[in-house]
Amino acid sequence: MIKLSKMTDYAVVILADMAERQNAEKIEQTSATVIAQSTKLPEPTVSKVLKLLARQNIINSTRGAAGGYSLNKAPDQINMAHVITATDGPIALTACVDESTECCDRAQNCSIKGQWNPLNRAMISALENVSLSEMMRGTR
Amino acid sequence: MIKLSKMTDYAVVILADMAERQNAEKIEQTSATVIAQSTKLPEPTVSKVLKLLARQNIINSTRGAAGGYSLNKAPDQINMAHVITATDGPIALTACVDESTECCDRAQNCSIKGQWNPLNRAMISALENVSLSEMMRGTR
DNA sequence: CCAATTCGTACTCTTTTGGTACTATATAAG
């Protein structure tokens, strides 16, 4: 079954939690520990997800004592394509998107070589059009 | 990385092969063996994929001697959502699409429970809008 | 009956994913 990974699932939950907190209280930084308690997710996993999100600049990280994470954009500016890219890596439905790389094993005999792009583009733009705030409808 | 399975990859290659053959020659039934030779894919795998496609009525199967498979629709009537459903199972980005089922483990503490639908719908309709014939552009 | 062909299931091997642990680095406070 085609589905997204648990990491992405967690990422959305965590981002939603951060968005709520940042909206309600005027706290700038939140530590991984606090988020883990709030979401009831295991802390090491939360930490891992936050690191992934920080690498893609979806959230901001501050080290040291009194450090933590904070959203880098408004919730309606964060789209799912970006989040999925951060947690699952690049969105490419097949390995055969461009002709430069190795493609699949049967490339020489394949009748649809290099024809996956329409599908990929459709998928990516669909994901780009769903924002975090849309995922949070009815939350508050 | 979010990607579709090799089964789906094979399925598209196989369907493209069938579409070409059915267009060129006026053959009604084609056996798994012939398709395997034509696509250079291992026969057992081809057989497996064809069975999956037949179950979803994307192709037609005839048993017995002189039996085989044939397309059930025109190539532009076959969309990728259908093919992916046949080979990978239902398209649901998360287990938490409807509230009836068990959802994920943290359902009780989840702030976005039941909010995955927008994402799922976007994804599915994107896939429905890509047809097999679009994947075959430039083939013939 | 016999040959050709699909159907269904089950099994094994490999790859990917999920989760955890450990160490290094950075920063604020005393």
Added chain:
DNA sequence: CTTATATAGTACCAAAAGAGTACGAATTGG
């Protein structure tokens, strides 16, 4: 300067999923 508190990065192991294969049952035409 030292210490406490955080994040950053890497590496590792177990569990799950996926890919491929094999085998026997069922169906049809000659």
